[in-house]
Amino acid sequence: MDWGKRDGVGRRRGIDMLVVAGAAALCVTVGFAQTRGLRVYPQLSSLAFTGVPLEGRLPVLVAGFAHYGLVPLAGSALLLWRRRRPVAVAVLLVLLSTVTTLIPAALAALFTVASVRSARTTAAMTALALLPLPLYVALQPSLSAVPLATAVTGGVLVGGAVGWGLFLRALHDRGEQARSQALLRAEQARQRERESLAREMHDVLAHRLSLLSVHAGALEVNPGAPPEQVAQAVGVIRSSAHQAMEDLQQVLGVLRTPLQPEGARPEPPQPTLADLARLMDESRAAGMRIDVGDDITHRAAVPATTGRTAYRIVQEALTNAHKHARGQDVRITLRGAPGRGLDLEVTNTMPTTGHSQPSLPGSGSGLEGLRERAALVGGELAYGREGQTHRVWARLPWPA
Structure with a gap:
């Protein structure tokens, strides 16, 4: 059983009963004031019991009790359906208010319509509630201050009820909009986090798995290799697999860590x-021939973000060389200084068309992800094939 939902229904019922009781009490009060000649809303037709003698008038007393007691209670009871049928309840109570003292209940119904229905419906109900005011003034045999005061009082009450309902509706809509925006921001943060973790898993694991595949492929192609070469390859496979498992555990540990209060892991x-x-x-x-040209001054001053991005770019370029250009030479060039930025270039020759060794599968999104990573730190990255050479070039910021 959903106790929270049950408690909510109980609270609404309690509020509805309080609204009915309060409206009934106000209707009786308005009826009593009306017997003293004070009106707050025009009545186009009404029964007059003021000044009727009590002797021999029992039917009149019973009728007066029904008119000023039972009718307000029964009319106010209609407010129990104001949540499910707000327009119907409001129309009925407004019409009854023109002949009875049900204006407090009608105002409660108008408030409900304004707070839950559209602006067009609210405007129509407001016009219906205001229509008796000019009719009441027009039907007066002689225009005096009393009918005018009654009409003005009724207009103020109707406007107040509708205005208060519209105000609460605006607050509710603003709260809903704020909640929707908060949910959207949370979803965007989760999406960014998923993309960051996916990029991290790709960068960390792709290189390790490509090394595993290279060494395993070498053993498969050359099963009769000398024992020391086999032992060396097996050792590299074991070491790479162990390192890959450690890297995977680090990433999974980040996934299992709850979000911090500021929303970051x-x-x-x-x-x-x-x-x-x-x-x-x-x-x-793993057998790759790498030539390095390093012309970086003040290496210790390289910003952490720039250094990490440069590492990921070289890592992805080497991974792609393992996958698609196995056995080919790779050239890595690094240049940079504070205030000039950090330039890096990774080139490798591509295998000839008749190369029979199959390439390893790839997602095709690694370099494009690196382009986004470089853009995030304020740099730029380009890659492509130039003849028989594949080139990855990047320029990263390095402030003075």
């Missing part, structure tokens, strides 16, 4: 420009 340890040497050693161990 702690990032796993990130590589820096100093880790490029280890990255290239791993590729060399």
Whole structure:
């Protein structure tokens, strides 16, 4: 059983009963004031019991009790259906208010219509409630201050009820809009987080798995290799698999970590420009020939974001070389200084058309993701094939 929903229904019922009781009490009060000649809303037809003698007038007393007691109570009871049928209840009570003292209940119904229905419906109901006012004044045999005061009082009451309903509706709509915007912002934050984690998993695991595939493929192609070469390849496979598992556990640990109050997850340890040497050693161990041209001054001053982005670009370029240009030479060029920026270029020759060795599968989104990563840090990246050479070039910011 949904206790929260049940409690909500109970609260609404309690509020509805209070509204009915309050409206009935006000209707009786208005009826009593009307017997003293005070009107707050025009009545186009009414029964007059003021000044009727009590002796021999029992039927008149019974009729007066019904008119000023039972009718207000029964009319106010219609407000129990104001949530399900607000327009119908409002129309009925407004019409009855022209002949009885049900104007407080009618105002409550008008408030409900203004707070839950469209502007067009609210305008129509307001016009219906205001229509008796000019008719009442026009039907007076002689224009005096009393009919005018009654009409003005009725107009003020109708306007107040409708205006209050519209005000609460505006507050509700504003709250709904704020909640919708909050949900949209949360969804956008989750989407950015998913994209960041997907990029991280691609950058971290693709390189390790490509090394595994290269060494396993070498064993498959050359099953009769000397034992020391087999042992070396198996050792690299075991080391790469172990490192890949550790990298995967780091990423999964980030996924399992709850969101912090500010809505961000702690990032796993990130590589820096100093880790490029280890990255290239791993590729060399897999048989890749790498030539490096390093012309970076003040290497220790490279910003962490720039260094991490440069590492990811080189990592993705080497991964693609493992996949699509296995056994080909790779050239890495690094240049930069504070105030000039960091330029890097990775080129590799492409295999000839008759190359029989199959390439490894890829998602096709790695370099495009790196272009977005470079743009996020204020840099730029380009890649493409130039003849028999594939080139990846990037320029990253390095403030003075």
